[in-house]
Amino acid sequence: MRNKELSRFLLLILFMVLIMTGAACAVNLAAGVITAFLGIVLIILFLRFTQRRYTRIAAMSEQIDWMLHGFDTLIISNYNEGELSILHNQLQKVTIRLREQADNLERDKAFLSDSLADIAHQIRTPLTSINLLTTLLSREEVEPARRLELVRELETLLTRIDWLITTLLKISKIDAGTAIFKPADISVDRLINKALEPFMILLELRDITIEKSYGGNPLPHLTCDLAWTAEALGNIIKNCFEHVGNGDTIHITAESTPVFSRIVISDNGIGFAEEDLPHVFERFYRGQNAGSNSFGIGLALSQMIITQQNGTIKAQQNEVRGARFDIKFYTEQTL
Numbered sequence: 001m002r003n004k005e006l007s008r009f010l011l012l013i014l015f016m017v018l019i020m021t022g023a024a025c026a027v028n029l030a031a032g033v034i035t036a037f038l039g040i041v042l043i044i045l046f047l048r049f050t051q052r053r054y055t056r057i058a059a060m061s062e063q064i065d066w067m068l069h070g071f072d073t074l075i076i077s078n079y080n081e082g083e084l085s086i087l088h089n090q091l092q093k094v095t096i097r098l099r100e101q102a103d104n105l106e107r108d109k110a111f112l113s114d115s116l117a118d119i120a121h122q123i124r125t126p127l128t129s130i131n132l133l134t135t136l137l138s139r140e141e142v143e144p145a146r147r148l149e150l151v152r153e154l155e156t157l158l159t160r161i162d163w164l165i166t167t168l169l170k171i172s173k174i175d176a177g178t179a180i181f182k183p184a185d186i187s188v189d190r191l192i193n194k195a196l197e198p199f200m201i202l203l204e205l206r207d208i209t210i211e212k213s214y215g216g217n218p219l220p221h222l223t224c225d226l227a228w229t230a231e232a233l234g235n236i237i238k239n240c241f242e243h244v245g246n247g248d249t250i251h252i253t254a255e256s257t258p259v260f261s262r263i264v265i266s267d268n269g270i271g272f273a274e275e276d277l278p279h280v281f282e283r284f285y286r287g288q289n290a291g292s293n294s295f296g297i298g299l300a301l302s303q304m305i306i307t308q309q310n311g312t313i314k315a316q317q318n319e320v321r322g323a324r325f326d327i328k329f330y331t332e333q334t335l
Contacts, residue, residue: 243269
């Protein structure tokens with residue numbers, strides 16, 4: 001009865017019942033009694049249905065209150081017809097949606113916390129080394145040859161930190177959905193050559209051969225973003241480069257089918273430990289055979305870039321010896 005509109009409507013009904021009862025009594029007393037009885041019954045039914053409606057509204061209000069206070073209890077609707085049932089069902093959808101968003105935010109917070117801890121740990125080691133090197137460089141008794149050696153070590157550490165921060169920023173952009181991929185029809189040979197560009201001098205110094213083999217005629221093509229995909233392949237080639245010896249060979253094969261374009265990168269290095277295979281693409285994971293300069297994020301970035309472009313990547317042991325990366329980019333028609 002706190003609802004003023006309902007109170008006014010009820011008073012209007014009572015007034016109409018009284019008028020109709022009075023009019024019926026003027027005609028016949030029995031008709032007046034029946035009219036009054038029916039009026040009272042209608043008023044009771046109206047109040048009963050109104051009470052049920054307010055009970056459901058109160059339940060909805062309680063559900064909103066639970067949602068605002070973080071409780072997971074959810075009232076399951078009976079999906080009846082009517083405006084309140086429709087409103088109730090829509091409220092449930094909003095509740096579920098907001099709960100999912102809250103869960104995602106909690107996961108993002110936990111992931112951000114873990115990532116910051118990992119980043120701090122990864123950067124702390126080279127920073128400690130840099131502090132030691134700068135301390136040594138500040139000493140006057142350091143010989144010129146030794147000083148030059150320390151400067152080179154310092155440059156190497158700074159390069160590692162720069163690469164780490166750049167890679168982490170790229171991972172963050174993909175995670176946040178702000179990375180822009182511009183797909184284009186690109187020759188696999190052009191893509192691989194671009195991925196190899198940063199390693200040409202190192203490959204020559206270590207006498208490592210890149211053996212390329214393309215199946216089909218014309219040369220295989222795929223639809224991808226050239227810069228991002230070259231970055232992904234470059235990280236994979238870098239991983240192979242770090243695990244092969246001087247004078248070894250890295251094999252790159254490619255083929256195109258109506259379903260997908262495939263690139264396989266393999267080496268004859270030390271390969272993966274069996275227990276490491278399920279974790280190869282996890283961030284900051286360093287396997288048993290990881291190099292001392294490995295941060296464990298290059299392959300994770302490669303997987304993110306490839307999967308963002310309708311692709312898959314699989315790491316496995318090579319048939320004879322070494323590691324093998326099987327990459328597939330699926331055509332839009334197969335999605």
